[in-house]
Amino acid sequence: MKDTKIQNDSSKYGASSIKVLEGLDAVRKRPAMYIGSTGPAGLHHLVYEVVDNSVDEALGGYCNHIIVTIHPDGACSVEDNGRGIPVDIHPTEKVSATQVVLTKLHAGGKFDKDSYKYSGGLHGVGVSVVNALSSKFEVVIWKNGKEYQQFYVNGGHPVADLKEIGPTDKQGTFIKFYPDAQIFEETNFNFETLTARLRELAFLNKGLKIDIADKRIGEDKSFFYEGGIASFVKHINAKKNPLFEEVIECHKEDDTYVVDFACQYNDGYAEQTYSFVNNIRTAEGGTHEAGFRSALTKSLNRFAQKQDALKDGPISSDDAREGFVGVLSIKIPEPQFEGQTKTKLGNSEVKGIVDSWLYSFFDTYFEENPTIARKVVQKALLAQQARNAAKKARELTRRKSALESSILPGKLADCSDSDPSKTELYIVEGDSAGGSAKQGRDRFTQAILPLRGKIINVEKARMDKMLSNNEIKDLITAIGSGIGNDSFNIEKARYHKIVIMTDADVDGAHIRILLLTFFFRHMKPLIEAGYLYVAQPPLYKVKLGKKEKYLQTDSELNEFLFNWIQENIDLKVNNNNLEEKEIEKLFQQILEYQTELYKFSNNIELSIKNSHELLNFINNTNTKIAQHDAQELINSLRNYFPKYQIELEQEKSVDDLMAGEETPTVKQFITFKEAKRSWQVPLNFFESKETENVLNLLKPVCHLDKDAWSFKLKNKETFAKDTGILKLIDQIVDLGKSMMTVQRYKGLGEMNPEQLWETTMNPETRKFLQVTIEDAIKADQWFTSLMGDEVEERRDYIQKHAHFVKNLDI
Incomplete structure (x- = not known):
């Protein structure tokens, strides 16, 4: 540095x-x-x-x-x-x-x-x-x-x-x-x-x-970035295909104001502008963004006019920014924001200053770099053509008044309440699920929109092609807020809860990600306002004895099983009966360990089996957390796990590579190889606080493993005796599973209307996931990589994460 x-x-x-x-x-x-x-x-x-x-x-x-x-x-x-x-x-x-x-x-x-x-x-x-x-x-x-x-x-x-x-x-x-x-x-x-x-x-x-x-x-x-906001633009554009390699940069300042600007175009359709005032992100824009948009549009039209390229009228501001990635950072002495959240700049004088400075810059830059200017103009003219082609379709998608409500999609089962703050739109997959949802819903506040088939992948489609898709048109019309920078108005949204409710199979997951891509690219304000949700229908219907319950996760399934076991078994340790409270405490310990192990394994992208193996290794060998030597650790692992070929390897951070970091973080991993598969664990697994926390839950259970345990169903014969607690628990769980009837739901259409209401749509019992955007840039890069044209990156991602898949639908 x-x-x-x-x-x-x-x-x-x-x-x-x-x-x-x-x-x-x-x-x-x-x-x-x-x-x-x-x-x-x-x-x-x-x-x-x-x-x-x-x-x-x-x-x-x-x-x-x-x-x-x-x-x-x-x-x-x-x-x-x-x-x-x-x-x-x-x-x-x-x-x-x-x-x-x-x-x-x-x-x-x-x-x-x-x-x-x-x-x-x-x-x-x-x-x-x-x-x-x-x-x-x-x-x-x-x-x-x-x-x-x-x-x-x-x-x-x-x-x-x-x-x-x-x-x-x-x-x-x-x-x-x-x-x-x-x-x-x-x-x-x-x-x-x-x-x-x-x-x-x-x-x-x-x-x-x-x-x-x-x-x-x-x-x-x-x-630490030598390139400043030019490096920022490269970072944002890392997963795109730029129209030109050079990042356009501008720096202007006087005694009062400082304006820094950098941009680059790509062959995509989405605009990404990030603006800042005194380092504070202005997510809602403001006068500085208005000045920049005006300067860019005027400069492009001036250059295009000189080239006699404006056959269909002037380039609009939206056309000028298709495929645009830019960062605008200004510094002013006394910024006026809308409240302490600082999301929109209000200083009126700033628009004229930014407009004047950047117009002068763009005018000179385009004259000195005509090749780049022609590429940008050509991109804008193609956007103009698509906009004109989509104009009619877009008009049909705009929200109509109550007198014109007959143009709402025929398959939309609307609700009777017209207050958006109380109403919900469920986007469901197919007529089968739509039928159950329509019959089971609260007709006063809940609307149902069935989708027939998969919607178009908007990551690969221009606006005119997207708006020709019937499912997209129905979706936009039903929501009512319009689409595009020039016509989207969140105040016109007809529902303040928009719920994606798809099946728990691979097709449902695909439809869900297609919908998320659409909302992220074309209705992001709905996400930012907290209007978008994903329903969590049950994965299982379980019957055990007289008990019946709907469960959403494997963890809940385990908890249900353990609760039943506590009520229906007698447990002995060293020939001494355990009281009911002692059994309850024991199973709480085991369940807490299993629950935390499940979360822990997901966080570090490791299977539960492999996590448990490594925790047992640490516990049984007294490996000291945060006090290991890498090579000494490798030798200990090789002795403990002779079935694996174990090596210490280095790998560049996937997140940093995805983010286009110039110097990605290098992480150390320990690789475990078997005949048909291999898996990795980060070296810091053996020194992290999370590992220590889960290990502390395992230790008391392992301590009990030294005693002789036996159990039996109440009023039945003994099923197991004189065994360690961990083996005994496995036998109890196996017995419980053999007596349990588990129905796994793949489609919402498998539920009758009453079941769907009770498990997924009843406000008092349902569970939703709210969709939020923690890191817009990283989200954009993931959508580009996983839903865009780069097959190689998508394949690498699938290969790297394939071993985490459970219940694969083929």
Whole structure:
């Protein structure tokens, strides 16, 4: 990494730079007002607020390195090498400036123009809100050759005053916080969610290095991009086929504003524009995006007119951006956003500035690069032709008034309530399932739309071809919100719950992914608004004795079986009968281990059998977690598993390769090879916190394995005796399964209307998965790879993950 020079005038950033506006009283009462929600999005917003403060230091030229760490105890810390929060006594508050910043809302250097010229946190609530919503909070400051420390508890109450610890040669700030479990729905940070945002920030701030480490699982990544937003465009476009290799770049600035822009076109149909203001993502666009769109469209039309290419009228803004991938990053002194969520820029003067600067740039660029300009114009003219061909079809899909409702699809069984907030649309597969759903539904609030066959793969289709597909047309008409940038209006959506309800077989899975691709590419605002769901119909109908139940997963099937066993067996250990409560405790231990083993195996992409084998290896050989030597570990594994050929190998991160990273992370794996198959486990399996947690659940069960166990059905003969607990459990489970009737549902049409209502459509008993977008760029890359034209990547993915398939339908 090249050294990025940082300024060293931290002495000017003192208590007098901190402006105080109000206290923190309301934050804990109404946290959603400050961080958006108390769900996962709000939880991760805490980290972003702290990181944004460090990035503000980088924007000012005072910081070039940020380190984010997720700790095993649930905390998250952020460290930077900036100037450090001021530590002297505040002139009006009479406590340290550190305490003012951390306990007063709207207190910070962001309200002092001399401290930060550009800042993302316009409202300045950042780190004080994080403190208010944390059960424990620690700050360490390295400033002016001294180290300072202070602790807070229970939502921002200082344990003691800021304390000087001693001398130091470091400079910067370290903040560690524990999200308050009484406020947040969950307090478990997601490594991938944080990684996506930190990668974004590294792209946007050329010369800033950002490291993230997850100590729970032994994962770490480092981001540093010499190319800035040009590298960002290459990253977004990594899985596409670019029309030209060069990334178009522009940088303009004056004493007040900075505009950075980069773009590239591909042979696809979707537009991807990512805009930022002072490093804050403006997902809803705003005046800066309006200025860019105007500049690009005018420049393209001017060039096309000179080439006498406008036979069918001028190129529209949408036509100009088909297959466009671009990043627009501006910096302005006082951004005006719509609320603290900062999703849309409102500064009216910015449109004219961006329009003027980028129009001048594009005009010159297209003149100097006519080959690239002609390719872009040709792409736009093809889009124009398709738009004209699709215009009639699109008009038919627009939502009509109540007087014109007769144009709704004939196969749509609509509901009688017209309030979208109360109504639900079920998209079902075929007439068979549609018939059951129509008969079983609540006709007042639930509408049914059966699809006949598979819809078109929109990843490979232009708009005109897509709109000629009858299933797509019916879907758009039924939803009512329109389609395309020029006509989509989420306010016109006729349902606020759109439910994909397909069969549990391979065809159902294919239809589901085709529908998800359609919604992601052409109705993404519905996903972002939380309107899209996937129904979870039961996989099994189970009968055991007099009990009958619908179950959705193998884990639920196991739990049902264990509960029945507890009620119907007598269990002995060393010839002593176990009381019912003791049996219940024992089976709870075993079930907890099995449940966690199932989740654990899925997370690390390993079969349950192989995970159990490795955990037994660690337990039986006393392999020390986090204290192994790689080669010594390999030798131990070879001795323990003679049936496998075991090797230590290296592999580049699939996620990083998919994301087009210039320097993908290299991970170490241990490969286990048999005659007909092989499987891998990451080396950090043997040192991760998750492995240790599951192992701790296995150990008490293994300890019981040394005793002599026997069991029998109540009032029946003994089935097994004098065996270890693990073998005994296998025998009990086998017996239970032999007495259990299991019906596996492949199609919704196999259920009668009453069953479908009770299991899948009744609001009181059903289970839905809500479709969300955690990382839009990664989602785009996966859709491109798995649903696009690149057969090679799709084949590699299938081969790599084939051994995880269960219940394969052939």
